[in-house]
Amino acid sequence: MTVSLAPMQLTWRGQKGIPLLLIHGWGMNGEVFNDFANKLETQGYRVGVVDLPGFGHSPAWPELTLEAMVDELAKQLEGTPDVVVLGWSLGGLVATKLAIEHPQLVSQLITVASTPKFVADEDWPGIKPKVLSGFAQALSDDINATLDRFIALQAMGSDTARQDIKALRLRLADSPDPHPKALVDGLLLLQQVDLRSQLTEIKAPWLQIEGRLDALVPARGQGQRQHVAPSAERVVLEKASHAPFISHPQQVIESISAFIRR
Numbered sequence: 001m002t003v004s005l006a007p008m009q010l011t012w013r014g015q016k017g018i019p020l021l022l023i024h025g026w027g028m029n030g031e032v033f034n035d036f037a038n039k040l041e042t043q044g045y046r047v048g049v050v051d052l053p054g055f056g057h058s059p060a061w062p063e064l065t066l067e068a069m070v071d072e073l074a075k076q077l078e079g080t081p082d083v084v085v086l087g088w089s090l091g092g093l094v095a096t097k098l099a100i101e102h103p104q105l106v107s108q109l110i111t112v113a114s115t116p117k118f119v120a121d122e123d124w125p126g127i128k129p130k131v132l133s134g135f136a137q138a139l140s141d142d143i144n145a146t147l148d149r150f151i152a153l154q155a156m157g158s159d160t161a162r163q164d165i166k167a168l169r170l171r172l173a174d175s176p177d178p179h180p181k182a183l184v185d186g187l188l189l190l191q192q193v194d195l196r197s198q199l200t201e202i203k204a205p206w207l208q209i210e211g212r213l214d215a216l217v218p219a220r221g222q223g224q225r226q227h228v229a230p231s232a233e234r235v236v237l238e239k240a241s242h243a244p245f246i247s248h249p250q251q252v253i254e255s256i257s258a259f260i261r262r
Helices: 030-042 066-077 090-101 129-141 143-155 161-173 180-192 196-201 219-228 249-260
Strands: 009-013 018-023 045-051 083-088 106-112 206-211 233-237
Touching: 009 030, 018 030, 018 090, 018 249, 030 045, 030 161, 030 249, 066 090, 083 090, 090 106, 090 180, 090 196, 106 249, 129 143, 129 180, 143 161, 143 180, 206 219, 206 249, 219 233, 233 249
Parallel strands: 018 045, 018 083, 083 106, 106 206, 206 233
Antiparallel strands: 009 045
16 A cells, blocks of 8 residues: 655745755754755745655654655655755755656755765764664653754864854754654664665766764765765865854855856
């Protein structure tokens, strides 16, 4: 039996300009992009913000899979040609898979603080498996404390860590709580997804924006990420951590605009 999945909350700001879709990361929702989206809109972009299933204003699904999210998002993007798709962190996996499976919809791909494989192994720097399994266990004990810890980890290393943490907390406070099942399923995606072998299928120009101080997508893995995606352009922000669109929004926007309008 085919289960009908509820559409994701997708909101577009403005009627004109280059369409730029923003996809959030784990534990967050589209509200995290609010200030950033406002800045992009003043630069002439038509900005779309999506809440992934079970986050923000999107209903939870029985199961959160990368394939189902990408297929549903593709349906919702039909009729919006030449979309630039930007994915942050877990949202980068969604954006990358969308570019692989539905190349006709994605004119340009931008990933921010993301990687085709989040979990570390012997030849791939990333998040230690025990860190993610620890988050999964902690979710069953105290969801709010776990999200708070994850927010702190995202800002770790940045000169503006305290302000970044405050901004992320404020954005979450303005939104509905994430669905517990969506949090668990989202962590499973971070633990299990590996898109490295599919990256050669990406036809769209690709920009990767990274923070040198990122604790979740470590800078020491830049060589490996370049090896599996040699055609991608890269911008490394020296003083940024895992949320550069919050700590260094102007630098991120300048990098985006230079890439899109080249």
